[in-house]
Amino acid sequence: MTAKRTAFFISDGTGLTVEAIGHSLLAQFRDQHVEQVTLPYINTREKADLAVERISNAARDSGTRPILISSIVDPEIRAALRVSPAMMLDVFDSYLDPLAREFGSGPSQVVGTSHGIDFDARYNDRIDAVHFAMDNDDGRRTREFDQADIILLGVSRSGKTPTCLYLALQFGLRAANYPITEEDLDQISLPKILRPYRHKLFGLTIEPHRLMAIRQQRRANSRYASIDQCEFEVRQVEAMMRRASIPFLNATHLSIEELATQLMSQAGIERRVG
Amino acid sequence: MTAKRTAFFISDGTGLTVEAIGHSLLAQFRDQHVEQVTLPYINTREKADLAVERISNAARDSGTRPILISSIVDPEIRAALRVSPAMMLDVFDSYLDPLAREFGSGPSQVVGTSHGIDFDARYNDRIDAVHFAMDNDDGRRTREFDQADIILLGVSRSGKTPTCLYLALQFGLRAANYPITEEDLDQISLPKILRPYRHKLFGLTIEPHRLMAIRQQRRANSRYASIDQCEFEVRQVEAMMRRASIPFLNATHLSIEELATQLMSQAGIERRVG
Numbered sequence: 229m230t231a232k233r234t235a236f237f238i239s240d241g242t243g244l245t246v247e248a249i250g251h252s253l254l255a256q257f258r259d260q261h262v263e264q265v266t267l268p269y270i271n272t273r274e275k276a277d278l279a280v281e282r283i284s285n286a287a288r289d290s291g292t293r294p295i296l297i298s299s300i301v302d303p304e305i306r307a308a309l310r311v312s313p314a315m316m317l318d319v320f321d322s323y324l325d326p327l328a329r330e331f332g333s334g335p336s337q338v339v340g341t342s343h344g345i346d347f348d349a350r351y352n353d354r355i356d357a358v359h360f361a362m363d364n365d366d367g368r369r370t371r372e373f374d375q376a377d378i379i380l381l382g383v384s385r386s387g388k389t390p391t392c393l394y395l396a397l398q399f400g401l402r403a404a405n406y407p408i409t410e411e412d413l414d415q416i417s418l419p420k421i422l423r424p425y426r427h428k429l430f431g432l433t434i435e436p437h438r439l440m441a442i443r444q445q446r447r448a449n450s451r452y453a454s455i456d457q458c459e460f461e462v463r464q465v466e467a468m469m470r471r472a473s474i475p476f477l478n479a480t481h482l483s484i485e486e487l488a489t490q491l492m493s494q495a496g497i498e499r500r501v502g
Numbered sequence: 503m504t505a506k507r508t509a510f511f512i513s514d515g516t517g518l519t520v521e522a523i524g525h526s527l528l529a530q531f532r533d534q535h536v537e538q539v540t541l542p543y544i545n546t547r548e549k550a551d552l553a554v555e556r557i558s559n560a561a562r563d564s565g566t567r568p569i570l571i572s573s574i575v576d577p578e579i580r581a582a583l584r585v586s587p588a589m590m591l592d593v594f595d596s597y598l599d600p601l602a603r604e605f606g607s608g609p610s611q612v613v614g615t616s617h618g619i620d621f622d623a624r625y626n627d628r629i630d631a632v633h634f635a636m637d638n639d640d641g642r643r644t645r646e647f648d649q650a651d652i653i654l655l656g657v658s659r660s661g662k663t664p665t666c667l668y669l670a671l672q673f674g675l676r677a678a679n680y681p682i683t684e685e686d687l688d689q690i691s692l693p694k695i696l697r698p699y700r701h702k703l704f705g706l707t708i709e710p711h712r713l714m715a716i717r718q719q720r721r722a723n724s725r726y727a728s729i730d731q732c733e734f735e736v737r738q739v740e741a742m743m744r745r746a747s748i749p750f751l752n753a754t755h756l757s758i759e760e761l762a763t764q765l766m767s768q769a770g771i772e773r774r775v776g
Contacts, residue, residue, distance in 0.1 A: 242763040244672075245522040252519065252573065253597055256609035268763050295604065297597075299526065315604050323527055323571075323591050330569065330589050335530035347755075348712075352719065354758065358664045362636065390632045393667050397758065398518075438622075445626065483621075484628065484671065489516040489542050502521075 234263045234286040235295040238279060238309065243268030246299040246319070253297065262295070270300065276308035283312040350400070350501045357396035357403075357500070364404035365389055373404055373425050377497055380405040381422070381469065382432035383461040384452075385442045387479040387487060391432065394488045400501035401492075413464040418472045430495050431469040431476030432487070436462050438480045508537045508560040509569040512553060512583065517542030520573040520593070527571065536569070544574065550582035557586040624674070624775045631670035631677075631774070638678035639663055647678055647699050651771055654679040655696070655743065656706035657735040658726075659716045661753040661761060665706065668762045674775035675766075687738040692746045704769050705743040705750030706761070710736050712754045 237243055237250040243266045254262055263286075270279050286294050296314035300306045306318055324335050363369055364376065366389065373379060378395070380388045384407050392403035412419045422429060434442075436458040443453035451457055469476050477491055492499070511517055511524040517540045528536055537560075541553050560568050570588035574580045580592055598609050637643055638650065640663065647653060652669070654662040658681050666677035686693045696703060710732040717727035725731055743750050749768055753761055766773070 241526075242759045244759060244763070245519060245526065248519040249523065249573075249593060252515075252575075253593070253601060256575070256594075256598060257601065257605050257607065258610055259607060260605050268767060293604070295601070299523075301526075301530070315600070317597050317600065319523060319527070320530075322596050324530060326589070326591065327527060327531065327569070330567070331531050331534050333531065333533055336532055347757075348715070351757065352716065355661070355664055355716070356719075358667060362639065362663065365636065387629070389636065390629055390671060393632060394671055397664060397668055397671065441622070442626065442629070445630075481621075483625065485516045485518060489518070493542065 231292065232261055232263050232290055233292040233294065234265060234283075234290060235297065236279070236283055236286075236314065237264065237266045238270050238296060238298040238300065239266075239268050240271040240300050240302065240305065241268065246297055249299075249319070250297040270305065270309075271302070273305065273308055276305045280309060280312040283314050287313040353400040353501045354397060357400045358393065360402045361392040361396040361404070364402075365392065367406040370404075370406070370421050373421075373428075375402060376404040376425070376428055377401045377500075378403050378430055378491070378495060379422070379425055379428045380430055380432055380491075381408055381465075381474065381476075382479075383408055383434070383439065383458075383465050385439060385446065386432040386434045387484070388432055390484050391479075391487045391491070394484050395492075398485075398488065398502060399492070399499035401497065401499065408461075408465045408468070410461070413461065413468070416468075416471070418468065418474075426472070426474070429472075429474045430491050431465070431474050432479045433462060433466050433469075433476050434478065435480040505566060506535055506537050506564055507566040507568065508539060508557075508564060509571065510553070510557055510560075510588065511538065511540045512544050512570060512572040512574065513540075513542050514545040514574050514576065514579065515542065520571055523573075523593070524571040544579065544583075545576070547579065547582055550579045554583060554586040557588050561587040627674040627775045628671060631674045632667065634676045635666040635670040635678070638676075639666065641680040644678075644680070644695050647695075647702075649676060650678040650699070650702055651675045651774075652677050652704055652765070652769060653696070653699055653702045654704055654706055654765075655682055655739075655748065656750075656753075657682055657708070657713065657732075657739050659713060659720065660706040660708045661758070662706055664758045665753075665761045665765070668758050669766075672759075672762065673766070673773035675771065675773065682735075682739045682742070684735070687735065687742070690742075690745070692742065692748075700746070700748070703746075703748045704765050705739070705748050706753045707736060707740050707743075707750050708752065709754040 237247045239246045247266045267279050283294050294314040296316040298318045328334050382388050388405035392405050395401040395403040439458040440455050447453050511521045513520045521540045544550055544553050557568050568588040570590040572592045602608050638646055656662050662679035666679050669675040669677040713732040714729050721727050
């Protein structure tokens with residue numbers, strides 16, 4: 229028997245949103261050690277009953293009341309979950325009534341949000357953007373730079389690739405990236421190939437020690453991963469970006485989501501889908 | 503002057519979560535035409551005041567009360583937003599007090615959720631998974647299949663690549679994919695290269711007409727994009743997967759998030775990060 233309390237994040241869809249809410253709420257109670265369990269696609273009475281069973285078991289095994297943070301459109305499924313011994317916080321319970329009063333009309337109880345009339349178009353835009361990011365990764369191709377919404381610059385392993393893919397998947401943006409290598413650093417100005425696209429350029433930089441740690445994982449004890457080399461590259465690239473007035477972000481302490489949203493905000497780029 | 507009401511999704515972080523909450527709530531009121539605006543990184547008093555100004559302008563211009571759906575940790579910033587003329591629904595307002603009572607301890611008001619002690623480790627896992635997905639995309643490489651958490655199969659343009667990248671970015675999973683091409687379809691059984699990894703295989707299928715539409719965008723009027731070819735490939739691949747007892751999902755009406763989470767649930771794969 230463990231005394232660890234369980235928090236269940238329950239959704240009739242993917243569970244991604246309610247999980248994010250749960251994480252941000254529980255992050256406010258750092259002294260509590262809470263086991264976190266996501267149960268997605270609880271969209272039938274049968275699945276709700278199974279979830280209640282699981283919640284009841286957690287309550288019994290831990291001797292503490294579970295927390296249930298949920299996002300369930302169907303009021304019957306919400307009601308089925310409410311018989312569990314958990315403390316239940318449901319987004320629809322909390323916000324639908326106030327919104328209905330404000331709008332002066334009842335909710336329509338449509339499960340899922342992404343399947344509106346433009347579902348196929350949104351899907352296509354995201355897929356096209358993903359393939360654009362793959363094709364234009366790591367300076368592999370530059371002839372499509374004129375079609376890019378943004379072109380990320382930075383030293384190898386500064387976070388360009390995942391940021392580009394995230395921009396594509398989440399926002400449908402066409403993001404290319406170009407690694408600044410030692411050859412580029414021999415010259416004092418921006419690589420020639422980038423000059424026509426100056427207005428689309430955005431830099432990522434990173435603290436040399438963090439870069440070293442990332443590169444050591446990839447090629448341990450190489451010159452590439454040495455602190456001298458990392459310091460040299462970062463210093464030179466930052467200088468290059470300053471000279472060319474290219475805006476840049478320091479990626480060291482940012483998640484991929486933060487990098488993507490902060491650079492969109494700084495560069496003034498609007499999403500294409502979402 | 504337009505009568506369109508505005509909903510603001512306001513966050514002290516990326517805004518992704520509160521935007522998702524807002525979308526799912528407003529999807530319940532399809533008859534309402536609501537302009538949606540996300541304001542991320544409202545994390546100072548000054549930014550909150552600017553947001554209030556923007557909300558006030560929207561109220562004046564439309565002649566309707568704006569909706570404000572927010573996720574703001576700092577009570578002072580919440581209070582600053584509350585002077586706006588909007589109807590305000592804040593996740594922390596709603597849930598922190600009940601949680602604090604339940605835990606018997608006050609919240610710690612830490613802004614942001616992703617920067618715990620394991621931030622660098624989580625970041626590294628996601629980045630490694632992204633590079634794994636890139637390297638093992640489209641059957642480009644198969645010698646790392648033994649390191650994969652999952653290997654997706656399907657015809658060209660059935661959604662394998664974005665799903666693999668999403669699994670990597672969101673869950674840190676190592677997802678490879680292998681396209682079933684016409685050559686593979688000449689034989690009746692699973693391509694030889696895949697046989698040692700049978701337990702990791704998961705298929706995507708798609709309705710032939712939807713596949714045709716996607717392929718037409720890529721290569722209009724080609725045999726590749728013809729309905730005959732699409733029907734042939736889909737039928738053969740589904741038969742192959744059935745014969746080999748490989749589980750599969752129909753991607754036609756699913757978003758990338760849904761594909762990823764449903765296949766994890768069906769294949770019984772746990773996330774590595776998140």
